[in-house]
Amino acid sequence: xxxxxxxxxxxxxxxxxxxxxxxxxxxxxxxxxxxxxxxxxxxxxxxxxxxxxxxxxxxxxxxxxxxxxxxxxxxxxxxxxxxxxxxxxxxxxxxxxxxxxxxxxxxxxxxxxxxxxxxxxxxxxxxxxxxxxxxxxxxxxxxxxxxxxxxxxxxxxxxxxxxxxxxxxxxxxxxxxxxxxxxxxxxxxxxxxxxxxxxxxxxxxxxxxxxxxxxxxxxxxxxxxxx
Amino acid sequence: xxxxxxxxxxxxxxxxxxxxxxxxxxxxxxxxxxxxxxxxxxxxxxxxxxxxxxxxxxxxxxxxxxxxxxxxxxxxxxxxxxxxxxxxxxxxxxxxxxxxxxxxxxxxxxxxxxxxxxxxxxxxxxxxxxxxxxxxxxxxxxxxxxxxxxxxxxxxxxxxxxxxxxxxxxxxxxxxxxxxxxxxxxxxxxxxxxxxxxxxxxxxxxxxxxxxxxxxxxxxxxxxxxx
Numbered sequence: 464x465x466x467x468x469x470x471x472x473x474x475x476x477x478x479x480x481x482x483x484x485x486x487x488x489x490x491x492x493x494x495x496x497x498x499x500x501x502x503x504x505x506x507x508x509x510x511x512x513x514x515x516x517x518x519x520x521x522x523x524x525x526x527x528x529x530x531x532x533x534x535x536x537x538x539x540x541x542x543x544x545x546x547x548x549x550x551x552x553x554x555x556x557x558x559x560x561x562x563x564x565x566x567x568x569x570x571x572x573x574x575x576x577x578x579x580x581x582x583x584x585x586x587x588x589x590x591x592x593x594x595x596x597x598x599x600x601x602x603x604x605x606x607x608x609x610x611x612x613x614x615x616x617x618x619x620x621x622x623x624x625x626x627x628x629x630x631x632x633x634x635x636x637x638x639x640x641x642x643x644x645x646x647x648x649x650x651x652x653x654x655x656x657x658x659x660x661x662x663x664x665x666x667x668x669x670x671x672x673x674x675x676x677x678x679x680x681x682x683x684x685x686x687x688x689x690x
Numbered sequence: 691x692x693x694x695x696x697x698x699x700x701x702x703x704x705x706x707x708x709x710x711x712x713x714x715x716x717x718x719x720x721x722x723x724x725x726x727x728x729x730x731x732x733x734x735x736x737x738x739x740x741x742x743x744x745x746x747x748x749x750x751x752x753x754x755x756x757x758x759x760x761x762x763x764x765x766x767x768x769x770x771x772x773x774x775x776x777x778x779x780x781x782x783x784x785x786x787x788x789x790x791x792x793x794x795x796x797x798x799x800x801x802x803x804x805x806x807x808x809x810x811x812x813x814x815x816x817x818x819x820x821x822x823x824x825x826x827x828x829x830x831x832x833x834x835x836x837x838x839x840x841x842x843x844x845x846x847x848x849x850x851x852x853x854x855x856x857x858x859x860x861x862x863x864x865x866x867x868x869x870x871x872x873x874x875x876x877x878x879x880x881x882x883x884x885x886x887x888x889x890x891x892x893x894x895x896x897x898x899x900x901x902x903x904x905x906x907x908x909x910x911x912x913x914x915x916x917x
Contacts, residue, residue, distance in 0.1 A: 580812075580884040608911075620910040624892065651895030657807040658888030665851065665885050668878030669912055677911035683847040684835075684904035685896055 469499050469539045476639070477538025479503040479531045479553055480545035482513040485569065488612035489542065489604065491517050492643035494525035495615060501527055503534030510534070535560035540635070542567040544604070547586065554590055562597040565632045566590065567639070568656075571605035571663040578664035578671075585656035587626065601627035601636045602656030603647070606663040608679055612643065621679030623647035626656040648682050696726050696766045703866070704765025706730040706758045706780055707772035709740040712796060715839035716769065716831065718744050719870035721752035722842060728754055730761030737761070762787035767862070769794040771831070774813065781817055789824040792859045793817065794866070795883075798832035798890040805891035805898075812883035814853065828854035828863045829883030830874070833890040835906055839870065848906030850874040853883040875909050 469475030476493055478486045481502030494500045494517065502517075504510035510528025517526050528534075535541050535557035541564055545553045550570045554561075570586035573579075584592075587602035594600060603625045611617050623640035625647055627633045633649045640647030650659070662680055670678045696702030703720055705713045708729030721727045721744065729744075731737035737755025744753050755761075762768050762784035768791055772780045777797045781788075797813035800806075811819075814829035821827060830852045838844050850867035852874055854860045860876045867874030877886070889907055897905045 578878065579881055585807075624896075648896050649899045650892050651805065651899075654806055655888075655892060655895060658885065658892050661882075661885030661888055665877050665882060666909075668882060669851075669875050669909060672876045672878075673912050673914055675912045679910040681908040681910045682893075682896060683906040683908045685900050685902045687900055 473498045474539035475499040475501060475537065476540050476542060477501040477503055477534040478542045478544060479534060479557065480543065480549070481528070481534070482509050483544055484609040485604070485607045486542070486544035487513055487517065488609040489544065489607060489643055490526060491521065491615065492612055493639070494523060495521055496642040497525070498642065499525055501529055501534045501538055503529060503531040505531060507533070532557050532560060538564070540565045540567065540639070542569065542604070544569045547572040550586060550590065551593060554593055558594060561594060565599045565601060565635055566594065567601050567603055567636055569604040569607065571660040573660065573663045573667065575667055578667040580664060581657060581660045585654055586660060587656040588653050591653055599627070599629045599632040600653060601625060601629070601632050602653060602659060603636050603640065605656070605659050606666060606680070608677065611677065619644045620681070621645065622681050624650040624659045624662070626650050626653055626659060628653050646682070648685065648687070700725045701766035702726040702728060702764065703767050703769060704728040704730055704761040705769045705771060706761060706784065707770065707776070708755070708761070709736050710771055711836045712831070712834045713769070713771035714740055714744065715836040716771065716834060716870055717753060718748065718842065719839055720866070721750060722748055723869040724752070725869065726752055728756055728761045728765055730756055730758040732758060734760070759784050759787060765791070767792045767794065767866070769796065769831070771796045774799045777813060777817065778820060781820055785821060788821060792826045792828060792862055793821065794828050794830055794863055796831040796834065798887040800887065800890045800894065802894055805894040807891060808884060808887045812881055813887060814883040815880050818880055826854070826856045826859040827880060828852060828856070828859050829880060829886060830863050830867065832883070832886050833893060833907070835904065838904065846871045847908070848872060849908050851877040851886045853877050853880055853886060855879050873909070875912065875914070
């Protein structure tokens, strides 16, 4: 087994829904940056196959695949990239493996065919309510530019907005976004994730209007030197 | 009177709440671009005084001041930049002057001390519900970088997201944003303005975190050539 073990500098990342478009694009960038990455999927076999393909693409052995529950158990930081309708059921199925860990929730409840403001509480807030205070939930990557991330030669032109109630956990996730090649900003508490979900709807609306596929959001006018 | 009359190319803009920080900053940019601008205020005297000061600053005579109702009557396009708590009362008081016109609503219901996602329907949707189908409501300029706009030498580093149910009215407002020196994007229907209001909260959160005063949003990856 050539798989590295996670350590303080490079914790092991488990990506639930890691065989999907978003999850595998993030996995590729993180594995390239040196992180041990576990792809989680409902099917361990599919996860292992996707991991093997990405390892070949990278010429490395940083990725492996497991079923979602085993991935959540073995990962140090857990990233959720399943479709919105599978968010709560997936989290319920892995809940016991998440205690004490950071859960990065990328869920955005937006219908690409009818983009509009999401209702109720933020998806990541719902996750926190389900998981309780033992789990450090951070919302980020709701609008990952999967197409651009997959092209490792490409400069990324889209920022990551990181919302969460735990400042240390937010800072960890900013580091993950930077490792994936994106600029990232802490953008307030978990409830603000509702706005970031909405941004996904805005971007889809703008893409439709201008026949684009690559619309993104950037933050301007902020120096990231403050503490 | 040196004041130009509005025409098809340069309609007369009436800015309700035009003596405030946002309104006067926009007024300055539009007057400089050649638009006849009427500042509206609860006090006609204060409006006239601010208009005179801005005319001196510009070395032009494009601005004048009236009370809000007279401004709404004389303007071709009406821009609302009053504080959130005055939105509905101001609109109610000028309603009869708005029929057939475009109303640009810049209201964002965000508490700078406690920024969080706004609730309910978008402020501009509430305006449309109050005013009825006779008025073409467009939401824009909810997060005007007033400080930067006032400095005419300064390149603006913040985009305008324009939401509305009337495509022609949206396109008119994109032109206004461009005339004020900003890039602008049509971003869907009036309900999406709720997300843009939320963006104001996100930007305040980011400014607080990084001790910035100039945070803004830019759209990346979109060519504005589509129709």
